[in-house]
Amino acid sequence: MFIKKLKLLNFRSYQNLELEFGSKLIFFIGENGSGKTNILESINQFATLKSFRDNPEEELINWKENFFYIKLDFVKENFDNKIEIGYSKEDSSKRKVKLNQNQVKKKQEIVGELKTVIFSPNDLSILDGGPAERRRFIDTFISIQSKNYYSQISEYNKILKQRNFLLKKKNIDQKEFSPWNKLLKDRAEIVFEFRKDYILRINEIFKKDLFKLSNGKDQFEIIYKPDFQSYSEYEEILKSKLAKDIQLGYTSVGIHRDQIFIGTNGKDITEFGSQGQKRSTVISLKTSQFHIIKSESNLSPILLIDDVIRELDVKRRELFIELIKEAGQTFFTTTDLEGIKDYLGSLENEKEIFEVKDFSVKKLSSILVI
Ligand SMILES: Nc1ncnc2c1ncn2[C@@H]1O[C@H](COP(=O)(O)OP(=O)(O)OP(=O)(O)O)[C@@H](O)[C@H]1O
Ligand SMILES: [Mg+2]
16 A cells, blocks of 8 residues: 555644655654644544544644545555545534545445554553553454444444443333343444454464564463453343443443453563563554554555654564565654664665654655765
8 A cells, every 4th residue: 555645634733734655665754743643643544534642533623723624645456546534513414534536424434445553652552551442452453454343343332322321311111221232242242253353363473573572581462351251142141230230320241341461471561561561562562463454455554653763672673674664655753863774774765754844844855864
């Protein structure tokens, strides 16, 4: 995959920005707070339809405006594609998405059309942010790969919300819950199977990459710890927990309570991991995501590398270079280019540099000596 053009109207700090790309490696350099991450965030929107910083859509609109519009031209399997996303505070339908000029009716039609893998300082929250953050990583990952998963998990969450709403109401006939229980169970079973399968596959690659990064020292695993070992009886369980759920005012069991263990010998990484171990762990999670996307879809994903390059030691750099070589295109943000040449190696001549300053972006000469 290769991105040719990006247009941002009223997205975050950009009121009107148009960029064209002609190289495999794109660098955005600029001071802190200049708007580098905003660009990667906009690109990632096209893949997942949401902010990787987990901000609500309204916050993506430029503060002076009441809508944003973003457009991406990219090549996929030798065909040109175009995605447009519009979001308005005022419009009742709020978000409008087009794929190659056609209005997209359901989000699942678009999620995963562009394949991105993002490396960002926020990634540490996959480890430190509690079970919900781990599920979010897995859910976003599988959603990029499977439209079915995306629609099942989205529907599950909607139904769960409605059931929880009902649980909070007083004096409701218990029979009213039966249809909701059935709807939840059907989706939970599918989500469970997907999570089981993907986490097993992630684990295989994750273990190998982490082994390499840590010179064989860290042998951690990622293991799915579902709320139940099988969701075939889930409807009956929901029924048996109903009285408790009514008391609590929410649904106390289900895939929204699944855990994902990351650690070794039953000890979670949050209990013992050093900063370096945690960093290697999230990098290995993301590299496994990259490799699974690549082998499963036969497409070279777009890599978005936010601010994480310079701090890397030799081992991590080696792993990144391998990744960059396999990617369709890589977008980097950094405050300066010092030290970067060392690890680009033979890729050095395939780069374009953009300077980000005062919320505007200027292309610098590609042959700029660094
Ligand atoms: N909705 C918005 N409207 C206008 N400006 C915004 C909006 N959201 C964020 N900003 C501005 O964008 C800037 C942050 O941009 P960004 O996170 O891309 O910076 P950065 O270059 O990545 O910085 P760093 O190097 O510190 O990571 C801030 O100055 C912030 O005020
Ligand atoms: Mg940033």
